[in-house]
Amino acid sequence: MPSMSRSSLNDLTAFVAVATHRSFRRAADEIGTAPSTLSHAMRALEERMGVRLLNRTTRSVSPTEAGFQLLGRLQPALASLDEALDSVAGFRGNVAGTVRINAPRLVAGLLVRGVLQQMAERHPDVIVDIVVEGRLIDIVSSGFDAGVRLLGSVPKDMIAVPLARALTFICVASPAYLDRFGDPKTPEELQRHHCIGHRMPSGKLYRWEFERAGQELVIEANGPVVLDDEELMVEAAIEDLGVAYVADWAAEAALSGGRLRKVLTAWMPAAEEVAVYYPGHRAVPPALRAFLDVVKDLRKKEP
Structure with a gap:
């Protein structure tokens, strides 16, 4: 078996990058070398080991069965090596x-x-x-x-x-809004409420998700306001504009200060x-x- 040298350790790190990205170009960008240099290094590594590690075509590169096995062993080993080296960083x-x-x-x-x-x-x-x-x-x-x-x-x-x-979602509304329109008891009752819409980065409106005792419901939230920011949705709810479906962290201060109240708590999905x-x-x-x-x-x- 060939001895482990500094150059072979670099080659093994480079192999992991190529096998992970399945691209010499992207792996070369990460490492900071030329794709052709990386390709030559991988061929030299295969020659030293006596086994083919990568399948190459004009358009793609992928690990062989031996390459997949080596990749699975190298990733945790290299991570452990990094941890060992970083463990002495505090002494600097x-x-x-x-x-x-x-x-x-x-x-x-x-x-x-x-x-x-x-x-x-x-x-x-x-x-x-x-x-x-x-x-x-x-x-x-x-x-x-x-x-x-x-x-x-x-x-x-x-x-x-x-x-x-974890990330937990809640439904909230202001006390004044709930005094006027009442607390919704089920997700279906939101159809008669003003809901503060959430526009996702894709441009689509988020459909509110609920779950209770294994029953899942998805509601089209309709209302006079659509926003794309959690904190703005919370502010809109504080201003009595309707019910908001937001991450719990965004509404913490408003809830503790009594400016908002939770609704439909029994119907909220599990934390992620x-x-x-x-x-x-x-x-x-x-x-x-x-x-x-x-x-x-x-x-x-x-x-």
């Missing part, structure tokens, strides 16, 4: 740098209300740069260190670290876990590692 002094994170607005609020406060206290020299957008993107090709999504939609080739707090995710085949920068450690520590403290 304060962690510094910038962490670029992509997140939908719905889940970005969970970071602001939990992780960012702890990051500011523990690592004041780390800048957390969050870009909020609605569409799902490839965080690697777009230059992000990590992303945030619902746990069930995290790509399989990424490492996911669940947040301490949210996770920070990042590529497992590349080195984890100290600033990102510090961010992930805060996420993990908050998760451990969850009651």
Whole structure:
């Protein structure tokens, strides 16, 4: 068996990038080399190992059966190596740098209300740069260190670290509105209420989802106002414009201050876990590692 050298470790890291992206061009962009150089390196790796790892055509590249097996072993091994190297980062002094994170607005609020406060206290020299957008993107090709999504939609080739707090939806309205129109007892009763519509990034109107005792209902929410921002929907509800269907974090202050009341609580769907995710085949920068450690520590403290 060939000995593990620094160059072969680099080649194995490059193989993981190629096998994950299934593209020499995208893998080369990530690593910072030319696609032709990467292709030659993969052929040299295959020659040293004595087995073909990649199927190549003029338009695509994909792992062979041996390549898939090697990929499955290398991803956790390289992640463990990164963790081992980062474990001594604290001896270099304060962690510094910038962490670029992509997140939908719905889940970005969970970071602001939990992780960012702890990051500011523990690592004041780390800048957390969050870009909020609605569409799902490839965080690697777009230059992000990590992303945030619902746990069930995290790509399989990424490492996911669940947040301490899940995403929960609630229906809210102002006391004055409910005094005038009454509390809806079932989702069907919303048809006679003013509902504050939610326009999704795709441009479509969100259909309100409900669930109770295994029964699922989807309601077309009709009303005089349509918005695309959670906090604006909360403000519209405070102004007596109708019932809003929002993430619970957006309405916390208004609920605790008595400006809004929850309705249809027995019909709301179960909370969905949210996770920070990042590529497992590349080195984890100290600033990102510090961010992930805060996420993990908050998760451990969850009651």
